Every structure is written in structure tokens, then in C-alpha cells.
Amino acid sequence: MRRRSERMRIKLNEKEIEADGSKSLLNICRENGITVPTLCYHASLFPEARCRVCLVEMNGKLVTSCSTKPSEGASIVTNSERVVKARKLNMELMMPESSCKREEDLEVCEIYDEVGMGKPRFPQIKEYKPDLGAAVIRDDNKCINCGRCVRVCADVQGVFAIDFASRGHNEHITPYEEKHLADVACIRCGQCILNCPVGAISERSHVEEVVAALNDKKKHVVAQVAPSIRAALGELFGMPAGTLVTGKTVAALRRCGFAKVFDVDLGADITVMEEACELLWRFENGRVLPMITTCCPGWILMMEFFYHDLIGNMSTCKSPHEMLGMLAKTYYAKKAGIDPKDMIVVSIMPCTAKKFESTRPEMKSGVDYVLTTRELGRLIKMKNVDFASLPDEDFDPVLGVSTGAGVIFGATGGVMEAALRTAHKLATGKELENIEFSEIRGMKGIKEGSINLNGKEIRFACAHGGANARKLIEQKDKYHFIEIMACPGGCIGGGGQPIYRDPDVLRKRTEAIYAADRSSTLRRSHENPVVKKIYEEMLGEPLSKKAEELLHTHYVKRSRF
């Protein structure tokens, strides 16, 4: 494949500039401060040039800027009457009336003004039944066939749950055999939601149920907040990406009426204790290796659909919020003298798959409802809480003391890093000196490293994004310990997080997570006083019978069809 990479002179809106000929016109325009509206284009996906909104004129011909590269000396016009008219007409043709509403935080609304969209000119033809899944909902009537969900599902996630069907104006996006999403091999990761510019895909909302529970005087409603929420929630209230809002989140939840606010980081610390012990136990007793982490319900589903021969490799640990939910209904309920039946546990998660996870019968879940970051944002707005001016508050200490090891669960590689910090202490009796594993940090698809425990080398690797997971599984036998997160970037890029367009947002959120770790006084899970207390008072020791009963689960084989 030949790629031109030489610099060339081109004319951009009457201005002579030098440009990189291997870049698309769209990128050249954006680098030169010219906004070109886009819909089917996403920086992290392969351009397909479906929507035809990013049109520009090159040498007098209309071309899509996302898929076209300049020729030497080309003259490019981005704002002629012809371009503006063509963009507008394509928008008018594409937008069904039901999608024309100006809803906030929809990407399509940002470009309404850029293309000069007015009232819809053409009557709606589409008529589809919405697909009401348990975790992810699709409404084809709003869909504009940009295909970003299809591309992210196939190319980034490697799941292939949805694709186009039919031809011409009947073309629509659908799961296998026009079934519901809930009935096909969909891992509920919600990446399609993040990529939908018109809001045709969304999470199954539980805000109403939670509000009803909050209004019920007989119920004791507690919230528990996942590590990655604090690095992203601020974006919904106009704060820059990567702002840490831990204290404000706690305060906001109290204002919304939650009786107690717990920290899932504590659940993560307990997960680390259980998982590190399980790893060492497997290692010493010659059990199935590599051991694969199970904090990510999207990955669990992927394994159950596509790789169920790996069930023996999966750690039996529940995910952190399921562990904490269980402890809330046992440990905390007993301490506070509350009947678990009157308690409602609401998890605030960056994830749509967690909604599915908490309904799994094998899980015997303690969590009643799962709200995504976006849903929490809506709840806070609904309760008229002014988020930005809230004071910082602390988690309720009974289940709210956590370590830096728990926080980094939010980023890819974090679970493994936290587990290794503790495994080292458990195996050697000595604390690890350098507890920052830079080799498994960052946005590289597959990362690997090794550590020496009592003279034995433990090789570990982690992957994020389903397609990377597939690659890592191919070569799993090289490793002893594998962490997989279904979403790009780990939980900070989860399907329930605020919608972002710039992939750099993920990096900023990750930095915030690691900054929170660095500023923690406790950075190893086994140092957490509450963890010690819970083991002393209730569980005994990691992998004990009681811990097994409350904190561990099993998995099932699922058919792809």
C-alpha cells in the first residue's frame, strides 16, 4: 500500500497553506481552525463516508472531507453556497422528525447550526418498534444510519452484535435475525451508546425506580460509587475532562436523598484481597492458569458467549460493587440494625453491563439498581442540585474508607496493579518498593510485564477493548495472570460514562485516576483498616467459607445464537 506523506501546497478557502498529503481533508481543515460538521465520522473509528455531511469542494467537485486526501495544488473550499446547501439538504434528508428534537448533550445538536438546519422538510418514513433491552435500548426511529455503533461493535469491541440489514430506505441497524439486543450475543458494554450522535441508543434507565425508592419513607436507600465516576461526572456539569469530583459526588448524592454513601473502592480493596489470594492459591496448588480477572461484566459476557472454554480460568471473585453490595446488606445492615429487606442498594457505575450483571441469577446480587454516570447526572439535575457549588464531603466511614489501589480499578491495568501490590506482600511478607507499574499503564491495546515472587516469575498482561481482548486470549498461555476490560481505557471509558468525542478525554480521565492514587495516604489494599475490620469481624480470612459464600460466584455457558 502506497501512502503519500510528503508535504504539499494546497489552497484552503483562498489561503495558501502547506499540508500533509497523507491526512484527510477533514483533519487538515481542523488543524487550520476550520470547523467541518461531521456525523458518521469518529476519531477512533475507520471513516466510512456514509452521512455525506462533511462535504467540501475540492477543485470544483463536492467530496467528503473525512475520506478524501488532497492532491498537489488542490483548491479546497469549505463554505461556498454549494457546499452549505448540499450539507443542509443531506441533513434534512437524513434526520427523521423524531430525531430532530434539540436534546441536550446530543452530538447532532452541535452541528445543527453548523449546517443551518431548520425545521424538517421531509415527512418521516421510518416506523420501527423500539428494542427495549434489559441494559441497552435501541430506537430505530431516531436512527440516521451513520453506522458508528456497527463499527465500534465490530472493529473496537470485536463483538459483532449489530449490523445493517435490508437495502435502500429500508436499511436499518439490527441485531442478528431482527431479534432483540437482549436475546443475542451482545455484551452490553454500551460503547454503541457513546458513539451514537442522535441518542437512538441509550441505557435502560432506572432513574424513576430510584426516585420512587428515595421517596419511600420505609426504605433505607444507600448509594455506592465506582472509582471511575469521580474522574468523569464533572464533565456533565461543564467541568473540563479529568476533573476529580469525589467530594462533590458524595455531597450531591446526599442532597438527592441517599441515607448513606459508600465507596466501591472499598469493594475493590476486598476484591484485591480475594483475587490476590486466589492467584497465589492457584499458583501454589498447580490449578488452571492463567487466572483472568472478572471485574468487568462486559468481558464476562464476552467470555460466556465466545470463549466459554475459559470458564475454568476465570477468577470466581464477584466484581467490586457486587461485593460491596453484599457487605452493605450483611455487614452494614447488622451493624446499623436494619432489615436487609428494607434496604435498597444503588450502584453508581460507569457501565451498562453492570445493569445486566446485577440481574444475573448466579450473582445472588445485593445490588438493587444500577445507575450510570449519565443517569446520575440526570438525577442530580432533576433534584435541582447545583453541582458545581457543592462542598466536598466524605464517604460514610462504615463502608467508605478506601486506598489508592481501589481507585485505580477505574483505569485499564488498574485491577492487576492493585492485585500485584497486595500479592507481593502476601507472598513474600515484604512490601513492594516501587508500587507503580508503568508497563501496564496507558492506552496501548495490550500491555504486559512480569514480577518476581519468591523466586518465581509471574507474567501478567492486560487488554482493554473487546478486539484487543480477543488478540490477548489467542496468546493467553504465555501468562499467569490476565486482566481484561471490555471498554477502551477500562471503566473510565465505560458505556455509561459521559459521551465524549475526543479520544484524548480518556487519557485525561486516566490521569485523574492515577493522581487520586498518588494523593492517597493508603495505597495498598491490605492496609485498609476497614478491610481488616471486615475480615476480623465477619469473613475471617480471604477465601474462607463465609467469603466464598458472599463474595464469589460462578459463570455459565451461553449460546451465541
Added chain:
Amino acid sequence: MQILHKTNLEALERARMLGSDGVLSLLEGKGLVGRGGASSPTAKKWRECRDTPADERFVVCNANEGEPGSFKDKLIIRHNAETLIEGILIAAYIVGAKRCFIYLRGEYDHLRPRLQEQIADVLPRANLEGVSIEIVRGAGAYICDEATALLKSIMGFRGTPMYRPPNPTTEGLWGRPTLVGNVETLACAAQAVLFDDWDANLRLFSLSGNIKNAGVYEFPLGVKMSSVIDVARPQRKLKAMSFGCFGGIMPVDENMSITPEAVCKGNCKQGNYSIIFIDETNNVVDISYSIAKFYTYESCGKCTPCREGTIRILNLLKKIRSGKGVKSDLQLLRELATHVQETSLCNLGQTCGNHVLTSLEHFPEDYEAYLAKKK
């Protein structure tokens, strides 16, 4: 007919003697151009495919003859498949391909056994090591005429076009350089290599519509319309002719000589010379409506203007025919058709407004007649 002359593997023998450069300059000298409609020089395309560095190359014969009113490929497959196969083998020999495909139109499935027989007969005698020819059956999609959609279909994906560049000649099947050639082009290539008196000027015309003698005929470029009409034998006075579905509709002028330039003057495209004759008993709006129906059904749905534009054009024509049309509908029709042509991704979208634009230009009275019939 020249196209039915058989080459009996002598063309391949000659190609071997001339070597690949020799064949390419021979084809260049004889002026062989693609017969699928785009009329690009064949030798240039072959050379580009040959000279792109790659570990593997493919040759694909596009036998997905989907254009309404075109049936010349059927004739070739039925009566001169051995020459077509030889053309494919010459192409494979020149570009250095091992795997060759014939993408056969789904509706031509009855031709498959015959084609298979011919392949089994010719291939062993050709003595080309490791070269195979597979027949891939299309599933009836018009869009798979388009090379990129066709290749996707061969690879097992949904047949939807991709933007170019990259062209299939540099990045085609599984990312490798792939030569996609029309049935007529490949058969002609074999003949051009072998016969010294091969005439590059002869074209196959598929004639159909309101005429007695529908069928495939061979005429030289620049033939007088009157002599074509003499052969076609219309029953009534001819009013219009449509070049397939995509080329547009223009009035029949007996004195015109049929060349791409002359057709272009009527804002039409000659394409692969499939002419549908329309006589005076027809209203051109009805013809345009049928064509719009075809495009609405055959649009793949990938890009916005074609997916949404074709159905809006159809609905407008429906409205006009039902007598509910108003003058401004014609303006909107023109705007939509131009827009779809200008902003669509592939050839289907870029030509699917031709029939509307040309019929509006040449036969405004037919539209007026419907508007006047207001209910």
C-alpha cells in the same frame, strides 16, 4: 459478430510469446477500452494492477450484468464462454494472479453449469500452473455491479461500495491488487491479442423496449441512429430512448450518429450501449417513475443522499402521476436529483438522478400534462 469469434487458446499462446509488456503495448496500440461503461483504457488498468507491489493478486470478471436493458454479457457467456475464460487467463498471466473469480449475476444461475463445463475444459489445457477460476454467484443486487461492492460481496460481506481511492487495482480483495474486468472487455482482450484485424470500434448494443427485434447487435461507434432503428423495427413512431436506467432519457433523432460525445450533448451517458426505445404512446414521466422505483429498490442504503433521496424522488413522481402535483414539485425534483448525483458515494447514486434531470429537460410537456390533470 466479431465478439463470437473463438480464440481456441491461441491468444494465450500468443500472449506467452509476447510477454506481459508486449501484450500491454499491443492492447494499448489497438485501443481496447473497458466495456463496462466507464471506457477507461484497459492496458493502463492492467499495468497499474501488475505494478503494485503485493504478495498476491486477483482477477475478477464482473458478470453481474444488472443494468436493465443490458444483456450482452449473457450472450457472450452463452455462446463464447471459452474466449471469455481465455481472456481471464491472459489477464491473470499478465498481472500475475493465481486466483480468478467470475462474479455471476444471481439471475444468470442457469448459465453456471455451462460456464463450469467450459472452465473445466479450458483450464487444464491452458497450462498455467496454480491458476484457478471460481464462480461466485451474486444474490441479485444491482449495486454489486460496482467494483468495490462486488469485491465485498466476494469476500462474504454485505455488498456495499467503498469510496475511492484506493481503487481495487491497488487495494481490492483482502487488501491486494485486484483487476476487475467486464465480461465483454475480457473476451475482447483475448480477441485483440490474437486477431490482427480485430476492430476496436465495434460495440455490442442491447436493444429493447417498444420494438419488434429486441436483442444484442454489433455496430461500429458512430453508427447512424436510422440504421439502428432499421434493425430494431419499432411498431410506432419512437419518442425517446433510455440508456439503460442510469444513462438518462433523450429524444430519438434519426440523423444522430451514436458516439459518446453525441450522447453527452443530450446530457445522457451511453454507458454500455443498452438502449430502451420508448414510443409515442408512452408518457416519459411513467418511464421515469419505473426507473425511480428500480433505484429505490436497488439503492444499497449506505450513503444518505442515495438512501433517502431515491425514495423522496419516487414519492414526488408518485404524487405528480396521481394528479396532485404542483409546479414547485418539479423544482424540488430537480434539486433532489442534482443533489443525489453530486453528493453520493458510488456510481449508482451519482447516476440515479439522470433519468429525472434529462426527462425534465427534454420532455417538460409530459410533466405539464400530469400537472394539468389536477384532481
